[in-house]
Amino acid sequence: MVGIKRLAQHLNISIGTVSRALNGRPDVNEDTRQRVLAAAAELGYVANQSGRSLRSGVTGAIGFMIQTGPQFNGQGHNFFTSIFDGVQTVLNRHKLDLVVLLCSASEDTDQYLRRMVLRGFVDGMIISHTLRVDPRIAFLASRHVPFVTLGRSTTDAGQGWLDIDFETIGRLAVERFVARGHRNIAVALPVDDINLGHLLHSAVRETMARHGLTLQPHNILRSQPGELGGYEIAERLRQMTPRPTAIVLSDEVLAVGLYRGLIEHGIIPGRDIAVIGRDGLPLRFMQPSLTRFGQPLRDLGIALGEALLASMPAYQEFYPTGIVRKVWPLDFVEGESDAFTVPPDSSQA
Amino acid sequence: MVGIKRLAQHLNISIGTVSRALNGRPDVNEDTRQRVLAAAAELGYVANQSGRSLRSGVTGAIGFMIQTGPQFNGQGHNFFTSIFDGVQTVLNRHKLDLVVLLCSASEDTDQYLRRMVLRGFVDGMIISHTLRVDPRIAFLASRHVPFVTLGRSTTDAGQGWLDIDFETIGRLAVERFVARGHRNIAVALPVDDINLGHLLHSAVRETMARHGLTLQPHNILRSQPGELGGYEIAERLRQMTPRPTAIVLSDEVLAVGLYRGLIEHGIIPGRDIAVIGRDGLPLRFMQPSLTRFGQPLRDLGIALGEALLASMPAYQEFYPTGIVRKVWPLDFVEGESDAFTVPPDSSQA
DNA sequence: CATACGGTCGTAAACGTTTACGACGTTGGA
DNA sequence: TCCAACGTCGTAAACGTTTACGACCGTATG
Numbered sequence: 001m002v003g004i005k006r007l008a009q010h011l012n013i014s015i016g017t018v019s020r021a022l023n024g025r026p027d028v029n030e031d032t033r034q035r036v037l038a039a040a041a042e043l044g045y046v047a048n049q050s051g052r053s054l055r056s057g058v059t060g061a062i063g064f065m066i067q068t069g070p071q072f073n074g075q076g077h078n079f080f081t082s083i084f085d086g087v088q089t090v091l092n093r094h095k096l097d098l099v100v101l102l103c104s105a106s107e108d109t110d111q112y113l114r115r116m117v118l119r120g121f122v123d124g125m126i127i128s129h130t131l132r133v134d135p136r137i138a139f140l141a142s143r144h145v146p147f148v149t150l151g152r153s154t155t156d157a158g159q160g161w162l163d164i165d166f167e168t169i170g171r172l173a174v175e176r177f178v179a180r181g182h183r184n185i186a187v188a189l190p191v192d193d194i195n196l197g198h199l200l201h202s203a204v205r206e207t208m209a210r211h212g213l214t215l216q217p218h219n220i221l222r223s224q225p226g227e228l229g230g231y232e233i234a235e236r237l238r239q240m241t242p243r244p245t246a247i248v249l250s251d252e253v254l255a256v257g258l259y260r261g262l263i264e265h266g267i268i269p270g271r272d273i274a275v276i277g278r279d280g281l282p283l284r285f286m287q288p289s290l291t292r293f294g295q296p297l298r299d300l301g302i303a304l305g306e307a308l309l310a311s312m313p314a315y316q317e318f319y320p321t322g323i324v325r326k327v328w329p330l331d332f333v334e335g336e337s338d339a340f341t342v343p344p345d346s347s348q349a
Numbered sequence: 350m351v352g353i354k355r356l357a358q359h360l361n362i363s364i365g366t367v368s369r370a371l372n373g374r375p376d377v378n379e380d381t382r383q384r385v386l387a388a389a390a391e392l393g394y395v396a397n398q399s400g401r402s403l404r405s406g407v408t409g410a411i412g413f414m415i416q417t418g419p420q421f422n423g424q425g426h427n428f429f430t431s432i433f434d435g436v437q438t439v440l441n442r443h444k445l446d447l448v449v450l451l452c453s454a455s456e457d458t459d460q461y462l463r464r465m466v467l468r469g470f471v472d473g474m475i476i477s478h479t480l481r482v483d484p485r486i487a488f489l490a491s492r493h494v495p496f497v498t499l500g501r502s503t504t505d506a507g508q509g510w511l512d513i514d515f516e517t518i519g520r521l522a523v524e525r526f527v528a529r530g531h532r533n534i535a536v537a538l539p540v541d542d543i544n545l546g547h548l549l550h551s552a553v554r555e556t557m558a559r560h561g562l563t564l565q566p567h568n569i570l571r572s573q574p575g576e577l578g579g580y581e582i583a584e585r586l587r588q589m590t591p592r593p594t595a596i597v598l599s600d601e602v603l604a605v606g607l608y609r610g611l612i613e614h615g616i617i618p619g620r621d622i623a624v625i626g627r628d629g630l631p632l633r634f635m636q637p638s639l640t641r642f643g644q645p646l647r648d649l650g651i652a653l654g655e656a657l658l659a660s661m662p663a664y665q666e667f668y669p670t671g672i673v674r675k676v677w678p679l680d681f682v683e684g685e686s687d688a689f690t691v692p693p694d695s696s697q698a
Numbered sequence: 699c700a701t702a703c704g705g706t707c708g709t710a711a712a713c714g715t716t717t718a719c720g721a722c723g724t725t726g727g728a
Numbered sequence: 729t730c731c732a733a734c735g736t737c738g739t740a741a742a743c744g745t746t747t748a749c750g751a752c753c754g755t756a757t758g
Contacts (some may be wrong), residue, residue: 055716
């Protein structure tokens with residue numbers, strides 16, 4: 001780790017001057033300040049949080065306390081909160097605490113991660129929204145920070161990961177559709193480079209190919225995440241001729257907007273179009289009930305916590321499993337939304 | 350702050366021994382260890398995080414990085430994530446970072462807060478799920494930790510707070526109901542001591558009284574939060590005779606389960622019963638559309654961040670507003686769910 | 699009795715940073 | 729010319745904790 005001391009001897013000045021330069025004190029020559037700042041940027045210096053706050057008494061962090069656990073579901077909680085709860089459970093067994101670090105959309109994720117890690121704020125990291133090629137992985141590995149990811153990546157630094165089994169989702173969904181006579185099948189995917197899009201995409205495409213079908217490019221519907229994205233997709237579906245008779249959704253809440261956008265125009269899921277989605281809080285109570293793949297999120301969080309500890313040297317005696325890389329088993333919940341069967345005399349493309 | 354030094358001189362032993370006793374090292378007499386532990390508990394000693402991790406190189410914290418911002422809504426995000434994003438925006442302007450501290454349901458909230466604060470993990474605190482009488486407030490005030498609460502409390506330590514305007518929700522909802530002929534009005538409340546329950550309760554009761562109506566005890570429906578709670582409420586409503594003709598909901602996602610539970614039995618919101626709820630992600634796309642009160646959550650988060658900074662001495666020059674205590678204005682969104690009008694010849698109780 | 703050893707504890711250094719204090723050189727005014 | 733003032737920088741202490749090292753005492757062993 002490059003500290004203020006190394007910075008000072010690299011510049012042949014005292015650490016006091018370096019500190020003053022970095023903190024914007026007035027009693028330092030402007031030239032020296034620039035040299036210090038340049039060297040700090042070059043060497044990638046980030047002030048150690050412990051040293052700084054031990055001396056100055058401030059941490060620069062503000063805490064926002066919320067509560068997790070089953071009984072708080074619905075109080076503004078969701079997908080991540082359940083996972084957090086599972087992770088927390090594991091970590092607490094070893095007197096570790098979980099802190100959630102929020103990277104605002106306005107800030108660069110790599111810079112943010114770098115700042116948090118190099119400060120020495122945490123001993124380990126869990127990252128989510130994993131990209132297909134994710135620079136954060138290379139960074140964490142280069143710094144030897146223990147970490148695991150929620151979601152696979154093609155960036156391989158030997159890290160552990162856990163992920164949802166999108167291959168099975170895509171395969172089973174398509175097989176169900178095919179068994180009910182569907183040939184014009186669509187898939188809803190996110191727009192960005194997040195890896196789950198690719199996984200589901202390939203699974204759907206390959207399973208269709210295995211049944212002699214091709215996934216048409218116009219049947220790959222990319223949208224914003226969330227219920228608004230679902231609503232967009234419904235609009236696009238309505239304008240397509242021939243309209244796909246079945247669709248599988250990548251995101252949990254897509255179904256909410258999709259239902260609304262379809263039902264508004266008299267297209268009833270399960271009667272006029274087959275829909276298979278993913279589990280999420282509100283979806284259990286939609287009507288018609290959504291056929292969907294779920295996963296026990298708290299258990300996933302527990303596994304995630306254990307995977308992280310398994311990659312931390314200090315805890316390997318407790319978790320001698322080595323690097324954990326695992327797709328998490330699914331719960332399949334049969335609902336009414338995929339009941340629609342294509343009539344045999346249909347002339348769908 | 351009581352440190353290891355004070356602990357040592359209180360026991361007339363050296364700080365080295367105190368440290369070894371606390372850390373479970375073998376080379377300390379068992380009697381001494383017990384005396385140290387007793388004194389630590391008595392004086393409320395918690396090891397300073399900075400000192401500990403500066404020396405030992407570990408922090409005991411694990412980071413879980415997620416991303417916030419409008420474009421991530423729906424990716425497992427929700428009520429809190431939007432607020433976090435707003436808070437973060439304000440804090441970043443002053444080089445402060447927001448960390449979310451999760452108190453698992455299995456852990457005592459007061460102990461958890463105490464542990465996090467006394468360690469010196471954060472410079473300030475925002476707490477949510479505020480109780481009607483909340484010991485956390487007294488604790489934070491006694492330790493002079495700057496903090497604000499999301500949600501009012503009757504525990505007054507001069508702290509700032511922001512809250513949702515439950516009085517207006519209750520009043521406007523009842524007035525709308527009354528104007529449409531409803532006399533048998535119900536309200537859905539949480540079971541626990543969280544303050545919003547009391548606020549909405551009083552507002553409904555008082556507005557009804559102002560119109561010559563009384564809120565019947567059996568019309569106060571307490572349930573779990575979340576869509577499951579809504580489903581319970583639907584079941585209870587169905588079994589009531591005479592059934593209330595209108596209901597106002599305290600929680601956002603209650604409506605999801607409520608809809609399902611009612612529609613399953615042919616009771617259509619807006620046609621057979623009037624429903625007014627609160628805004629939440631899925632609710633914008635429910636059918637029939639929910640009449641509801643919302644609030645721009647990101648703006649609420651911004652205000653929350655500013656309120657906190659206003660109570661931190663170091664930032665008062667930027668926020669000279671003094672203590673902020675404010676109910677946040679509502680967005681009223683007219684939908685179809687409260688269209689049901691009681692016929693004039695109705696003989697409802 | 700002398701020695702070794704284990705149990706218990708105190709001493710002091712170290713972690714990385716900030717900051718009060720003083721040193722030094724230069725400049726300007728009296 | 730002399731001194732004050734200023735700009736710039738180095739020195740060292742301090743923050744709270746952990747831990748290597750050695751001191752001391754009592755006991756067991758030869």
